[in-house]
Amino acid sequence: MTLPAASVQLYTLVSQFAADPQGSLDKLAAIGLRNVEAFAFVDRPQEIRAALDAAGLVSPTGHAPLLSDELWTPDGSIPTPAPEVVFEAAATIGIQTVIDPFVAPERWLTADGVADIAERLNRAADIGATFGLSVGYHNHAQEFVADFDGVSAYERFVSLTDERVELELDLFWALAGGQDVPALVERLGSRLVALHVKDGIVPAGNPWAPGAPSFGTDSLDQRHAGTGDVPLAAALRANGNVKYAVIEYDNPPGDVFEDIAASYAFLRDGGFVA
Template sequence: MATPTASVQLYTLAKEFTADMGGSLDKLAAIGLTRVEAFDFVGRAPALRQALDASGLSAPTGHAPLLSDTLWTPDGEIPTPAPEVVFEAAATAGIHTVIDPFVPAERWATREGVDDIAARLNAASEVAKTFGLEVGYHNHAQEFVATIDGRTAYEYAISQLDASVKLELDLFWALVGDQDVVELTRGLGDRLLAVHVKDGIKLPNPWAPGGGDFASTALDQRHAGTAEVPLADALRANDAIELAVIEYDNAPGDVFADIAASYSFLIEQGLAR
């Protein structure tokens, strides 16, 4: 199999990264990582690029909203940046693939909603090409609730996407969505650019009917290879995967030690380099 490169989603260490960008990146480099996945980069792209360069790291992928008109913040909804603004910032930071990280569950509930998501991804991809970039989508579990034409809303959306649109499969959330994670990984073929390497104890899909409220702080997430997600089999199921991106929504202990443990699993199992 082709060996993906290990990375880490910087949201995992959001508090530490915001407090000390350079120091946090230096700690990741000391673990052995050479790649990271950016978040919230639009307003700090030059500083991010400078810190990455200083630490000897790069961010081939980054998360930013592309498919929603507004973005939730603790102070209320605000308009999302125009795609051109996002892509200009991505280019400044050295990001090649901009990945939308979340579309609310209600938009995945109907054919019309999913058609709109796919159309927006295709349109964003065309704009990204003018910057020499590409776009992708990162799932949670709401994409696997509705069924359209005998397929999950996620699979239906993929059937509507241009071949240039990439996917980043969050393996933990796909399991929470009651998917056969290994078969899903295999079936996504060449458009599967990256996976989120995340392990933990499966919970009922919080976006399914009767799923109830949940908080990320209540998630029982553990070091890669120690819980219920078939990470190794999934990574071996698709040779197109270029990036194995470590992420915790709720790190169980010291975040840098937790990242190091998952990185060691990937390297020792020959699942990433």
């Protein structure tokens, strides 16, 4: 079994990276990381590429909206550029797979909504291929609220997308969605190319279920990998197709670089990454 490479989602250090891209990447390189997952990269691809090159890092995957007119996050909305603009920026940086990070909860509640998401991502895959790029999807927990004939909206979506569409499973959010996480990791098979390695105390109920209280990322009790509720070790061993183990905190518990280093140590010392 080939071990995945360690990476880190730059959303984890969104404020630090916005203030000092080069210094932030240099600190990640000093921790021992060689890969990052870019976020909010479309408006400044040349700057990000230069900073990555100077730090000796690469960004094989990156998050950008492909499936929504406007990308909602718990901390505000992000305008959605045309897919061609996204892919051109990604190619400049050296990203190989552009991953949509969030589709609004209400779109996952009906079979037609799920089919529309899948169709849009299949079309994005066609456009991305003209740039030599792949596309993928990153889950939260809203994809696991509805089910259709005993199949979750998420897995129905997987069945409707082209085989070339890649999957990045956020382990924390899959658990928050009530999933048997290692079993889901195994079922996704060769479609699964990346895992978001995220730990903490998982909310008691799915926070995106209809009627659930609204929340922000600052309400999440997230912890260093291996110290929370998420069965990370079992999940990381459940599928030999995974290429990237991507460290992420939505709400880092302390100094963000120390938090990243702690999760990287879990991956490295546990033998979960190459």
